[in-house]
Amino acid sequence: MKNKNDEILKIVNDNTELFIKIRHHLHEYPELSWKEFETSRYIKQFLDSWNIPYEKAGTNSIVAAITGKPDKSRKKQKVVALRGDIDALPIQEETGLDWQSKIPGVMHACGHDVHGTFMLGAAKLLNEIKNQFEGIVKIIFQESEETGGGAKKVMESNLLNDVDTIIALHDSQELDLGIFSLGYETMSAYGAGGHFIIETDGKINALIVAGELVSTVTAFFKERFSKDEQIVMVPTVVKTEDTIDYIPSKVSVFYNSRTLNYDNEELMQTLLIKAAENTEARFDCKIQTILRTPGNVVNNDRYYTDFAVSVIKKYFGEEFVKFSQPVMSGEDFALYQKSIPGVYLHIGGAVNGDYHILHTSKTCVDDKILPIGIEFLIRYVLEFFNTQKNS
Secondary structure, eight states, X not given: OXXXXXXXXXXXXXXXXXXXXXXXXXXXXXXXXXXXXXHHHHHHHHHHHTTOOEEEETTTEEEEEEEOBOOTTOSSOOEEEEEEEOOBBSOOOOOOOTTOOOSTTOBOTTOHHHHHHHHHHHHHHHXXXXXXXXSEEEEEEEOOSSSSOXXXXXXXXXXXXXXXXXXXXXXXXXXXXXXXXXXXXXXXXXXXXXXXXXXOTTSSOHHHHHHHHHHHHHHHHHHHSOTTSXXXXXXXXXXXXXXXXXXXXXXXXXEEEEESOTHHHHHHHHXXXXXXXXHHHHTTXXXXXXXXXXXXXXXXXXXXXXXXXXXXXXXXXXXXXXXXXXXXXXXXXXXHHTTSOEXXXXXXXXXXXXXXXXXXXXXXXXXXXXXXXXXXXXXXXXXXXXXXXXX
């Protein structure tokens, strides 16, 4: 049982009402990737009022810095970074909450309102106790995670060049409140895909060709990959001219792929090219194939994964740790991990059996997740700096 007189627990509890207010505001006014202008402005207002310095990274990303006591034993201060994303999704919310999205067709269906609140909460409280640690905490409010590119912009800013380790905490309504889920090394999939442009010059309906192309891709993948192999190759968009009484002569077909094995990517892309060539040969048409380069995978550093587990066990209890397997989704936190060792983990926010997967119109974790997540981040930072004293 936690000590009610614990200083960290007390300041977290004293600020929970503010955290809920911030979360509700962010949830009510979501903004899509690359358009987080008001969200960024809202965050800056708090940072300014708390006298926390920050710099712009990319279009709407912010990197705040909290400097603790100088470490006289080191020439270079140790630096830990916390990353939270702030963009929303093009989904019409159907949660029925009093504070549901006020922006038609846009909602925080992936919990980035919570992540932004985690970052603001951690920034406020770490700034208040900065005399208790030696080192620097960089807090990242990242734009455009959903469409990708946000992490790249932050890294290109060079504001993280001095960071020793980085951590990201993602909410989940598939886990009970307060359960932490994480794993070692590869934790997400390589994402890629392709874009076919079909042109028939009016000799045949291009939609018919598109249908045959999709069937051919499916057949090739069933023939080459067994059901046991963890791969995904699915058509996501078929697009043509928006005219009802017109036989289309040009159609675009978009594909999305996922795999946990990078070696599969080359074969998967080869099969897409082969499917296009076979379909082109069957019909008097032209098919252009545009392939996407595979992205990066979340790659949890073993030391920092163990370190996160130790913090959870120490302050929340061993029963709140759950080890998970890699998932077939993507996450641009992977780009940070290419240069900075770190850990990515989930925290549960489901209450009373109200479970939902991410990216649905009803996804929304409970407010009770806020103090737990913020407390964990503060504990993690303090333990990190305490550990560095003896290294």
